[in-house]
Amino acid sequence: MKTMRFTLNSCMLFVLLFLAVLPAGAKDGNAAPPAPQTYEMSLVRIGETTPVEYIFVIANAVGFKTVTTLKHFIGNLDADSILKWSPGCTRFGDEPLLSSEADMNDFKAFCASKHVKFILVPSG
Numbered sequence: 001m002k003t004m005r006f007t008l009n010s011c012m013l014f015v016l017l018f019l020a021v022l023p024a025g026a027k028d029g030n031a032a033p034p035a036p037q038t039y040e041m042s043l044v045r046i047g048e049t050t051p052v053e054y055i056f057v058i059a060n061a062v063g064f065k066t067v068t069t070l071k072h073f074i075g076n077l078d079a080d081s082i083l084k085w086s087p088g089c090t091r092f093g094d095e096p097l098l099s100s101e102a103d104m105n106d107f108k109a110f111c112a113s114k115h116v117k118f119i120l121v122p123s124g
Helices: 003-031 067-075 101-113
Strands: 036-048 052-059 062-064 082-084 118-119
Touching: 052 067, 062 067, 067 101, 101 118
Parallel strands: 036 082, 082 118
Antiparallel strands: 036 052, 052 062
16 A cells, blocks of 8 residues: 555656646747748839839839739738838839828728738938
8 A cells, every 4th residue: 555655645746846847838838929020112113114114022022013912912921010111212203102192091001901010111
């Protein structure tokens, strides 16, 4: 009977030690989430087309000819992603989004609805 009691006491001790250590180990599971991904956006004017065309370029890697296709891409980004745009101060007057306050407001609302933080860096 003493052998059985020793085994039961050992098991109880193991369980108590396990429970005491668990909160310390659980901290690893509560590690801070990864930082949100930031995407730099630019607008490229294609000068050899008539009429002039523009392409939105994300992270110097992928381009979109229309705001609609750009929105499709943004809609697939992870929540809490950041889209940063520093369009500069040179304007031709026909740039998509930049030439229409209503279009820009719609774009900002779209980004917010997809939980993408849109940062427009004004030119000075």
